[in-house]
Amino acid sequence: MGFSETVRNIYQKQLKEIQDAGIFKQERFIHSTQAADIEVEFPKGSSLKKVINMCANNYLGLSSHPEVVKAAHQGLDQRGYGMSSVRFICGTQDIHRELEEKVTDFLGTENTILFPSCMDANAGVFEAILTEEDVMISDRLVHASIIDGMRLSSALHDTYKHSDMAHLEQKLQLYADRRLKIVITDGVFSMDGDTAKLDEMVGLCDKYDAMIFVDDSHATGFIGKTGRGTHEKYGVVGKMDIITTTFGKALGGASGGCVSGRKELVEMCRQKARPYLFSNTIAPVVVSGVLRVMEILSQSTERRDKLEKNAEYWRKGLTEAGFILKEGDTPIVPVMLFNAKLSQDFSKDLYDEGIYAIGFFFPVVPKGQARIRTQISAAHEYDHLDRALDAFIKIGRKYNILGKTKQEIVDMYGN
Amino acid sequence: MDEMQKTILNYIREEYLTDENEEIGVDTPLISGGIVDSFSMVSLKRFLEKKFNISIPDEKATPEDFDTVNKICRIVKELI
Numbered sequence: 001m002g003f004s005e006t007v008r009n010i011y012q013k014q015l016k017e018i019q020d021a022g023i024f025k026q027e028r029f030i031h032s033t034q035a036a037d038i039e040v041e042f043p044k045g046s047s048l049k050k051v052i053n054m055c056a057n058n059y060l061g062l063s064s065h066p067e068v069v070k071a072a073h074q075g076l077d078q079r080g081y082g083m084s085s086v087r088f089i090c091g092t093q094d095i096h097r098e099l100e101e102k103v104t105d106f107l108g109t110e111n112t113i114l115f116p117s118c119m120d121a122n123a124g125v126f127e128a129i130l131t132e133e134d135v136m137i138s139d140r141l142v143h144a145s146i147i148d149g150m151r152l153s154s155a156l157h158d159t160y161k162h163s164d165m166a167h168l169e170q171k172l173q174l175y176a177d178r179r180l181k182i183v184i185t186d187g188v189f190s191m192d193g194d195t196a197k198l199d200e201m202v203g204l205c206d207k208y209d210a211m212i213f214v215d216d217s218h219a220t221g222f223i224g225k226t227g228r229g230t231h232e233k234y235g236v237v238g239k240m241d242i243i244t245t246t247f248g249k250a251l252g253g254a255s256g257g258c259v260s261g262r263k264e265l266v267e268m269c270r271q272k273a274r275p276y277l278f279s280n281t282i283a284p285v286v287v288s289g290v291l292r293v294m295e296i297l298s299q300s301t302e303r304r305d306k307l308e309k310n311a312e313y314w315r316k317g318l319t320e321a322g323f324i325l326k327e328g329d330t331p332i333v334p335v336m337l338f339n340a341k342l343s344q345d346f347s348k349d350l351y352d353e354g355i356y357a358i359g360f361f362f363p364v365v366p367k368g369q370a371r372i373r374t375q376i377s378a379a380h381e382y383d384h385l386d387r388a389l390d391a392f393i394k395i396g397r398k399y400n401i402l403g404k405t406k407q408e409i410v411d412m413y414g415n
Numbered sequence: 416m417d418e419m420q421k422t423i424l425n426y427i428r429e430e431y432l433t434d435e436n437e438e439i440g441v442d443t444p445l446i447s448g449g450i451v452d453s454f455s456m457v458s459l460k461r462f463l464e465k466k467f468n469i470s471i472p473d474e475k476a477t478p479e480d481f482d483t484v485n486k487i488c489r490i491v492k493e494l495i
Contacts, residue, residue: 140452140455147454150454151454156457157454157457158455158457158458158461159454159455159457159458161431161433162433164433362449363449366449367448367449
């Protein structure tokens with residue numbers, strides 16, 4: 001049959017359904033380096049537009065940092081471009097081991113294994129360490145990659161209401177008879193910008209003899225006083241059994257991820273995790289860049305301190321202007337609009353004003369919870385944030401939502 | 416509303432709703448309506464199996480079959 005008209009029609013129909021649902025994704029082409037100010041081609045073929053980037057995970061502003069770029073160049077010269085092998089055959093260099101050691105020290109864990117991405121780390125870890133005798137109990141808002149990873153594991157899975165410790169405790173009691181129990185959460189929840197109560201969770205895990213897993217992709221490098229992550233913020237460094245995180249966000253933003261934690265669990269990943277076993281690891285050029293990032297972060301907290309101040313400044317400005325925000329103290333600041341169409345119109349108007357921020361709606365976030373998610377960076381100066389705030393206020397006035405309650409906005413636009 | 420509908424509705428309220436003001440009924444779309452995500456359906460399935468002493472085969476526990484309390488009741492009644 002091959003790729004017949006019938007087959008083509010099936011896919012065209014599916015793609016049309018995605019378009020009709022308003023969730024068809026289109027890429028915007030950035031013609032500059034990743035930074036606070038970027039030049040964007042959108043839609044395809046249009047002339048370049050200079051905009052302030054308010055939606056990158058470039059939390060520490062290291063994506064195009066000259067020292068990181070220089071280290072990557074040196075790595076390219078000294079260790080070459082690719083390894084043409086998986087880790088356990090002939091794909092491991094000294095710098096891979098060095099990065100694993102640096103990350104272990106930084107996170108305060110026992111050992112670390114690199115993965116091509118944190119998506120891969122999450123996809124591989126559960127299958128490697130659990131069996132059908134075990135149970136995974138996850139927060140309902142964990143990242144999609146964790147959900148995929150749990151689906152690949154034969155262990156039983158269940159969920160608890162987002163950050164609801166009483167519900168988590170009920171589930172720990174319910175599964176008391178399982179051989180191994182593991183509680184699974186994001187450190188910082190990427191759509192809401194709130195943090196997992198890791199101190200309380202560690203207490204519950206101790207009480208019920210469960211392991212604890214945290215994906216700190218939106219935290220490593222800047223959450224906690226010295227940027228170690230959510231576990232540092234909650235005073236439980238050394239208590240995490242597994243931390244997964246990424247080098248694709250704050251830590252230079254190129255690619256790569258890892259599983260860090262108890263040495264036996266890391267070793268199980270080295271023996272059994274399929275994305276580690278059957279895929280090349282992080283390219284030498286990227287490893288070299290991340291090593292420089294780790295040095296920068298270990299020398300000074302200047303960048304995470306600036307990020308914290310920027311995020312406070314931004315939250316304060318939006319709140320005083322009369323926007324409804326999701327509560328939190330991270331650089332992820334969601335501006336609540338509730339209505340899906342309003343979130344898309346608002347985002348488009350922002351873009352016209354030179355501000356690049358994306359509107360999210362169901363199914364990415366719960367129904368009636370549409371929002372513009374803004375993400376603050378240490379690369380932003382107050383001037384960027386002031387200009388962005390002016391644009392938010394101008395458009396907020398246009399839609400008459402400033403100072404309005406949720407109910408008033410829903411009455412005007414629906415949810 | 417019969418006892419089975421009430422029991423299931425109560426469980427869904429307690430297990431899944433976070434907004435106390437949210438109202439749901441026997442025909443409210445649960446999964447397509449975003450109240451229960453397909454990954455969290457597992458606890459609902461386990462609850463039904465335990466409560467009504469049945470075993471629900473995976474092919475009957477699809478997001479479509481579990482989308483409303485009424486649909487769930489139909490499956491449970493078939494299996495009792």
